Amino acid sequence: GENVEQHPSTLSVQEGDSAVIKCTYSDSASNYFPWYKQELGKGPQLIIDIRSNVGEKKDQRIAVTLNKTAKHFSLHITETQPEDSAVYFCAAIPRAGGTSYGKLTFGQGTILTVHP
Amino acid sequence: GAGVSQSPSNKVTEKGKDVELRCDPISGHTALYWYRQSLGQGLEFLIYFQGNSAPDKSGLPSDRFSAERTGGSVSTLTIQRTQQEDSAVYLCASSLYIGGQLSYEQYFGPGTRLTVT
Numbered sequence: 001g002e003n004v005e006q007h008p009s010t011l012s013v014q015e016g017d018s019a020v021i022k023c024t025y026s027d028s029a030s031n032y033f034p035w036y037k038q039e040l041g042k043g044p045q046l047i048i049d050i051r052s053n054v055g056e057k058k059d060q061r062i063a064v065t066l067n068k069t070a071k072h073f074s075l076h077i078t079e080t081q082p083e084d085s086a087v088y089f090c091a092a093i094p095r096a097g098g099t100s101y102g103k104l105t106f107g108q109g110t111i112l113t114v115h116p
Numbered sequence: 117g118a119g120v121s122q123s124p125s126n127k128v129t130e131k132g133k134d135v136e137l138r139c140d141p142i143s144g145h146t147a148l149y150w151y152r153q154s155l156g157q158g159l160e161f162l163i164y165f166q167g168n169s170a171p172d173k174s175g176l177p178s179d180r181f182s183a184e185r186t187g188g189s190v191s192t193l194t195i196q197r198t199q200q201e202d203s204a205v206y207l208c209a210s211s212l213y214i215g216g217q218l219s220y221e222q223y224f225g226p227g228t229r230l231t232v233t
Contacts, residue, residue: 006228014149020163032220043207043224044159051220089159102147102211103172103216 002027006107021110023090024072030092038087080114120225121128123147137228138230154204198232
């Protein structure tokens with residue numbers, strides 16, 4: 001099955017700095033990689049995702065990069081703001097087929113703290 | 117529009133009792149997932165429903181756990197004879213089928229925090 005490793009487990013930055021969170025995956029057949037933001041007492045919120053046919057995707061201050069050869073993908077947040085403080089999870093879904101279809105495997109999470 | 121809703125938001129139960137957790141997916145979403153989030157285990161997949169197909173139960177941790185989805189919409193996760201290790205946040209997510217293909221984007225509800233005393 002798929003295994004997703006996420007680093008770092010905690011990340012502390014000053015407001016305005018950039019933050020980078022990295023994940024590696026084990027299943028070379030994985031083809032969809034979402035990132036979720038989870039605030040205290042709430043469910044995970046999808047913030048950006050990338051499919052295996054592209055190397056980078058941007059949405060305002062957030063970007064995700066994917067290196068299929070190395071089997072790793074990263075979340076980049078620029079110009080961080082205090083409201084970016086939350087737990088961030090990466091995840092992966094294997095290629096369609098069989099019982100794994102649609103089933104997300106999550107990384108362990110990164111607690112991001114942005115200091116004003 | 118309305119997102120995924122779950123009830124109750126919090127549930128405290130005694131060890132050995134049965135509990136039922138409810139999930140209302142986003143209207144029109146035919147795929148529904150249950151995940152469990154606990155301190156030691158992170159977020160783990162439990163079960164997946166898609167339309168009238170047989171559910172993927174491969175993530176259920178024991179036969180004390182079961183889930184139903186009635187009428188292709190609301191789902192209930194039942195835990196029988198609860199144990200302290202069942203304490204966790206139970207999250208439901210749903211996604212859309214578009215043109216015969218499952219959309220990978222899963223939208224989560226706020227979760228039910230279960231505490232077994």
